[in-house]
Structure formats: C-alpha cells, structure tokens
Amino acid sequence: MKKSLNVVWLKRDLRTDDHESFYHAEKLCDDYIVVYLFEPKQINYSDYSYRHQNFIFNSILEMNKNLSLFNRQVHIFHADADVFFNYLSEKYKVNSVFSYQESGIKNSWDRDQKIAKLFQLKSIKWKEFENQSVKRGLANRKGWDKLWFEYANSKITSNNFTKNDFNLDETPFDFNIEKFSFLKSYPTKFQPAGEEYALKYLDSFIQNRVKDYNKYISQPERSRYSCGRISTYLSWGNITARQIFQRVKKSQEYQMNKRNFDSFLTRLKWRSHFIQKFEVDCSYEKISINRGYEQMNYPNNNFLLDQWKKGQTGFPLVDACMRCLIDTGWLNFRMRAMLVSFLCHYLEQDWRRGVYHLAQLFLDYEPGIHYPQFQMQAGVTGINAIRVYNPVKQSKEKDVDGKFIKKWIPELSKINSAFIHEPWKLTDIDLIGISIPEIYRVPVISFKLSTTPVKKQLWELRKDDLVKKESKRLLRIHVRQKKIKK
Ligand SMILES: Cc1cc2nc3c(=O)[nH]c(=O)nc-3n(C[C@H](O)[C@H](O)[C@H](O)COP(=O)(O)OP(=O)(O)OC[C@H]3O[C@@H](n4cnc5c(N)ncnc54)[C@H](O)[C@@H]3O)c2cc1C
Numbered sequence: 001m002k003k004s005l006n007v008v009w010l011k012r013d014l015r016t017d018d019h020e021s022f023y024h025a026e027k028l029c030d031d032y033i034v035v036y037l038f039e040p041k042q043i044n045y046s047d048y049s050y051r052h053q054n055f056i057f058n059s060i061l062e063m064n065k066n067l068s069l070f071n072r073q074v075h076i077f078h079a080d081a082d083v084f085f086n087y088l089s090e091k092y093k094v095n096s097v098f099s100y101q102e103s104g105i106k107n108s109w110d111r112d113q114k115i116a117k118l119f120q121l122k123s124i125k126w127k128e129f130e131n132q133s134v135k136r137g138l139a140n141r142k143g144w145d146k147l148w149f150e151y152a153n154s155k156i157t158s159n160n161f162t163k164n165d166f167n168l169d170e171t172p173f174d175f176n177i178e179k180f181s182f183l184k185s186y187p188t189k190f191q192p193a194g195e196e197y198a199l200k201y202l203d204s205f206i207q208n209r210v211k212d213y214n215k216y217i218s219q220p221e222r223s224r225y226s227c228g229r230i231s232t233y234l235s236w237g238n239i240t241a242r243q244i245f246q247r248v249k250k251s252q253e254y255q256m257n258k259r260n261f262d263s264f265l266t267r268l269k270w271r272s273h274f275i276q277k278f279e280v281d282c283s284y285e286k287i288s289i290n291r292g293y294e295q296m297n298y299p300n301n302n303f304l305l306d307q308w309k310k311g312q313t314g315f316p317l318v319d320a321c322m323r324c325l326i327d328t329g330w331l332n333f334r335m336r337a338m339l340v341s342f343l344c345h346y347l348e349q350d351w352r353r354g355v356y357h358l359a360q361l362f363l364d365y366e367p368g369i370h371y372p373q374f375q376m377q378a379g380v381t382g383i384n385a386i387r388v389y390n391p392v393k394q395s396k397e398k399d400v401d402g403k404f405i406k407k408w409i410p411e412l413s414k415i416n417s418a419f420i421h422e423p424w425k426l427t428d429i430d431l432i433g434i435s436i437p438e439i440y441r442v443p444v445i446s447f448k449l450s451t452t453p454v455k456k457q458l459w460e461l462r463k464d465d466l467v468k469k470e471s472k473r474l475l476r477i478h479v480r481q482k483k484i485k486k
Contacts, residue, residue, distance in 0.1 A: 002093040005166065006032040009099040011075060013131075013237035014059035015195045016066045018156045021098035023462030026159070031166035032422075033043075034067070034074045036060055037284075038175065041080050045107050047285075047367065049360035050182045052272065055193045057183045059236055062194030067130040070161040075298070078174035087171060089122045097423075100237075103134050103279040103368045106286075128455040132241045134275045141480045144276065148269055152245040189328045191232050196234035202244060205229070206251045213260035218334035220321065221404040227332055229262055231364035234271065238365055241268055269366055277478050284371045286352065290382035290474060292467030296457055297352040307444050308343055309357050313410075314443025315418060317395035318342050320408035329363030334398065336362075338389040340377035345388045346445060348454040351378035379458045383479070386458055390449055394463050395421040405457040409436050444457070 008021045014036075016022065025032040036056070039089055043053060052354050062076045068074050077084055088094055097119065119126045130136070133151035138144070194269035198376050205228050216222035234240045245265060248254060255259050276286055307313050311322030318381065321335045331339075336358070343354045355374050359365050362478060372381075399405055402420030406413040412423060414434050419426050423440040424447050461467050 002091070003166075004030065004093040005152050006030055006094055006096045006098070007088070007094060008032060008034045009097050010034065010036045010060075010138050011102050011237075012101060013100045014052050014056065014063060015198075015240075016063055016161075016369065017159055017195065017237050018240045018243050019125075019159050020157055021100065022159045022161070023097075024127060025098050025373060026162060028096070028204065029162075031164070033166065034072060035084075036074050036076050037081055037084055038076065038180075039080045039111070040078070041106060045105075046356040047359040047365065049365075051187075051190065051360075051363055052365060053180070054183055054186055055190065055363060057180075058186050058193035059195070059238055062196060067161065071392055072148075074159060075168060076175035077171065077173040078091040078175050078179070081111055081231075081390045082118055083351055084126075084171075084173055085115065085118060086124075087173070089124060092122050093120070093169075093252065094169070096127060097128070098127050100131045101128045101134070101136055103275050104132065104282070109282055111284055120180065133272050134279050136279065136282060136304055137277065140477055141276075145269075145387065145480065148272055152269075154240050154242060155245065156243060167341040169194075175399065178379060185229060191330065193236070193238070194230075195233075195238045198230065198239035199228060201233065202247060203227050206248060206253050210253065210257050210260045210264065214258075214263050217263075218332060219331060219398050219404075220317070220324070221407070223332040228267075230329070231366075235364045241272065244268060261373075264436065271366075275366070276371050277372045278368035280477060282367075284375060285355075285367065288472040289372065289375050290380060290466050290467055292382060292470045293380035293458075293461060295461065295464070296350070296380065296454070298344075298454060299348045300345070300350055300353060305343075305353055307439075308339075308347055308349075310355065312439055313342070313347075313445075314424075314439040315342070315447075316389045316393075316402075316405045316409060316440065316442075318360070318391045318421060319398075320405045323388065323408045324404075325358075325361045326363050327330075329361065334389075334394070336373075337377045337387070338391060338394050340374055341387065341389040342391055344378040345455050345458075345460065346449060346452060348452055351380065352386075356426070364449050381463070381474070382467050386455075386462075388455060392447070397444045412440060430461055438484045 006025050008025045013019060013021070013320065038053065042048065046312055060076060084324040102112065116126065132302045134147045193260065199335060211224050212222065213225040230239065230244060245268060248265060308322065311319040311326065313319055318339065322340055323332050339358065340354065343349050344351050351374055355371065359370055362370065375381055376384050377452055395405070402417050405420055415423060415426060415436060416430065418429065424443065425438060
C-alpha cells in the first residue's frame with residue numbers, strides 16, 4: 001500500500017512564520033513534506049534571472065536551519081509542477097496540497113490551471129490561501145480598502161512545528177547544485193536573503209532609518225538608507241504585509257515619526273493595490289492596460305535599447321541608475337520611474353522592449369507591481385497622469401552634488417561637479433588632463449531632450465474614443481467608486 005502524505009508547496013512564501021500552509025498541514029497531524037520547485041518552464045521564462053533564484057535558494061537555506069530542529073526541511077526539486085506532482089502521486093497517496101494563491105504572469109496561471117486539473121484527476125485536495133489580502137475573482141474595488149485594513153490588523157498566524165519522522169525517497173528530480181553552480185555564492189551587494197534579515201531590515205528601519213523616509217525618498221543615494229528596503233523580502237514572502245504593519249504600529253517609535261511611518265504604510269497598501277490589478281488581469285504583462293494604447297507607433301531602435309540596458313546612454317543619472325541596478329538589484333521608486341520614462345518617452349521604445357530587462361534586474365521583482373507600474377510610467381494606462389521625467393532635471397534635483405553618479409560612473413569621477421549632470425557642456429579647456437568617454441560628450445540622443453513624436457502621440461491618444469472608453473472600463477474595475485465620483 002502507498003504511504004499517505006500531505007504537501008506544503010512553497011512559491012513566493014519563503015518563511016516559517018505567519019504561514020497558513022504550514023499551520024494547516026500541522027493541524028491535520030498527518031505526515032507532510034515541504035517542497036519548492038525550480039520549474040524549468042518558470043525559471044527559463046523571460047522575466048526570471050539568476051539573482052531571483054539565488055535569493056530564493058538562500059531563503060530556503062535559512063528556512064532549513066529553522067526546520068531542521070524538527071527533522072524537517074524544504075525539499076528542492078528541479079521539475080515542472082505537473083511532472084513532479086504526477087510522479088509524487090504515483091509513489092505516494094497524496095491527500096492534500098497546501099499553497100498560497102499566486103498573482104503571477106500567465107505562465108504561472110496556466111501552470112496552476114494544469115495543476116488544478118491534475119489534482120482533480122488524482123483526487124488530491126488543493127487548499128490555496130489568499131495572499132496578503134489580494135482577492136481572487138474581484139469584480140471591482142468596492143470595500144477593498146476596508147478589507148485590506150482588516151487583513152493588516154488580523155491575527156498573525158503562529159506556527160508551531162512537530163517533529164517529523166517521515167523520510168522521502170530519492171526522486172529523479174532531486175536538486176543538484178552542480179547544475180546550478182551560480183547558487184554556490186551569493187553576491188554581497190544584494191540584500192541578504194531570508195526571514196531573519198527581513199526582520200533585521202524592518203527593525204533597523206523602525207528604530208533608525210525611518211527618520212528621513214519622506215525627505216530622501218526620491219534621492220538615489222540617500223534613499224538606499226532611508227527607505228524601508230523591505231520590498232525584496234515581501235516579494236519572495238520572507239515576511240508578510242501584516243507582520244510589517246503590526247510591528248510598525250506597535251513600535252514605540254510610531255508616534256514619534258508618525259508622518260514618515262504613515263507614508264511607508266500607505267505604500268505597503270499600494271503594494272496590494274497593484275497586485276490586485278494584476279490578479280484581475282494578468283494580460284498586462286503583454287498588452288497595454290488601456291487597449292487603446294495598442295495603437296501607439298514606436299520607432300524602436302536596437303542600438304538605443306542596448307545602450308539603455310548597459311547604462312551607456314550618455315545621460316549620467318540614467319546610466320548610473322542602470323549600472324547600480326545591475327550591481328545591487330535595487331533602486332528607489334523615482335529612479336525606476338525615470339528609467340522607464342527615459343526608455344519610452346525619449347528613446348521612443350515600446351514599453352515591452354524593456355519590461356523583462358528590469359524584471360530580471362529587480363531583486364524584488366513582483367509581477368503584480370512591476371507590469372502595472374511599468375505601464376503607468378510608460379503612460380499607457382489612460383487613467384493616470386502622463387509623467388515624463390527629464391533626466392537632467394532629476395539629476396540636478398535628486399543628486400545635487402553628483403555623488404551617486406560619480407559612484408556608479410567612475411569615468412566621470414574626476415570632472416568638475418558643476419558639469420556632472422551635463423558633461424557634454426565641458427569644453428576642451430575644461431577637459432585638459434582629464435578624459436571622459438565619448439558617449440558623455442555626445443549622448444545617444446540629443447541632450448536638448450525636446451518633445452518626441454512618441455510623447456505627442458501619447459497626449460493625442462488621450463482624446464481617442466477607444467482610449468476614453470477603456471479608461472472608463474478601467475476606472476470601474478480598479479478604482480474605488482468614491483474616488484471616481486470626486
Ligand atoms: C517601473 C517600476 C517597476 C517596479 N517594480 C517593482 C517590483 O517588481 N517589485 C516591487 O516590490 N516594487 C516595484 N516597484 C515599486 C517601488 O519602486 C518599490 O516597491 C520600492 O522602491 C521598494 O523599495 P522599499 O522597500 O524601500 O520601499 P518603501 O518606500 O520602503 O515602501 C514600502 C513598501 O511599499 C511597497 N511599495 C512602495 N512603493 C510602491 C509603489 N510605487 N507601488 C507599489 N508598491 C510600492 C513595496 O512593497 C515596499 O517594500 C516598481 C516601481 C516602478 C516605477
């Protein structure tokens with residue numbers, strides 16, 4: 001007779017605390033295993049990168065330290081979910097699988113549909129838990145804010161583990177680190193992975209870093225310290241929004257820095273707000289949120305795109321941001337927005353040509369935020385203001401002394417700071433004894449940054465009937481009714 005077991009299937013919920021799947025698996029008092037799947041169909045897709053896998057792997061290593069106290073571990077397998085669960089159900093009597101709902105791209109949605117059919121066929125119960133107040137099958141935003149606050153204030157799940165005495169046999173899909181040699185070391189410039197670090201970052205923010213949260217939020221250098229820096233931990237589920245919300249609210253520091261904390265908590269809610277949009281329609285990965293903007297005609301240009309990807313456009317702040325991102329995996333909101341705006345509005349590239357590049361680079365890549373935000377900054381939603389960030393203006397305002405630029409573009413570190421935002425203004429006499437790369441004397445597009453045909457098209461399409469019709473539809477689905485009336 002086959003041995004019976006249950007499965008906790010981890011995805012973007014790599015923690016051992018405030019975890020519904022563990023809680024319910026323990027409650028059944030039956031044998032269960034914990035699995036994480038490096039699924040070829042997911043990890044080889046355009047949005048994934050080695051850095052994501054590395055963060056995931058290191059989060060699991062930390063979970064395993066905690067779980068080993070109970071003779072448990074997260075078993076890692078290298079297999080697509082349907083192949084793996086099919087195999088597992090041949091070898092064992094799999095009764096229940098516990099996992100969190102994923103508001104991912106169509107790729108993961110299709111996988112989940114396939115798995116649902118397989119589980120039905122094999123009489124496996126699949127209990128999926130709601131992920132941090134993101135609702136499945138929501139028709140509009142009526143009452144959504146209230147539900148979010150209910151979630152944020154609700155009781156944190158307390159996880160207790162029992163000792164395991166079930167041994168899983170070897171499988172053909174056992175993880176072999178030799179096939180993933182990039183996982184053997186974790187780049188020190190990335191935020192360290194795991195739930196212990198999630199709490200360390202949060203606590204250092206609460207106790208210290210929050211003081212300048214609003215003041216420096218858009219500055220590329222100072223925000224690295226003053227922002228929460230909690231996004232990567234949220235994206236891979238090392239911590240939950242309600243753990244953060246309650247820890248902030250209950251802290252002694254909350255009243256002393258209420259304005260800063262409240263701005264931070266508002267953004268925490270935005271997080272779910274954006275993921276909710278994507279949960280409703282994951283086609284936003286590929287199609288303009290406002291279908292009317294599919295009429296856009298972008299010149300596109302491979303050379304310009306490549307220079308943007310490498311951080312070699314000749315615009316110092318743009319290049320510094322891209323190079324910093326390549327090295328560290330993190331940028332503040334404003335600089336992310338500027339990179340997208342520069343790509344779409346000045347380099348005149350279709351947003352789809354850059355969306356996966358940034359997805360791969362963001363260590364905190366979260367599809368539910370990434371695609372709607374990318375489109376918002378590209379100006380193709382029809383329901384948000386079109387914001388065009390002039391990189392020279394941003395540079396002068398947000399990196400006044402050029403510290404950030406000089407750090408990430410050492411080729412410019414020797415020039416007089418007065419020219420750091422516009423090195424093309426350096427004359428031959430200023431450059432005596434110094435050499436700078438030609439790209440900073442003649443950037444890839446005119447440094448005058450005048451209005452481009454793409455910007456004109458974006459504005460003109462605002463008057464288009466389809467765009468207007470689409471905007472109305474989107475307001476009905478994604479925006480609170482009260483807000484629409486105002
Ligand atoms: C083009 C673009 C793509 C983005 N892609 C991602 C992504 O893949 N993953 C991601 O987590 N964030 C993304 N963001 C949002 C934002 O830039 C990051 O959440 C933020 O910079 C993370 O830093 P932090 O944790 O210090 O944020 P804090 O300022 O400390 O904010 C606290 C938390 O609120 C949430 N948050 C903050 N700003 C936003 C926002 N504008 N929209 C939604 N949620 C927000 C994040 O979860 C963040 O951790 C993107 C923004 C843009 C413009």
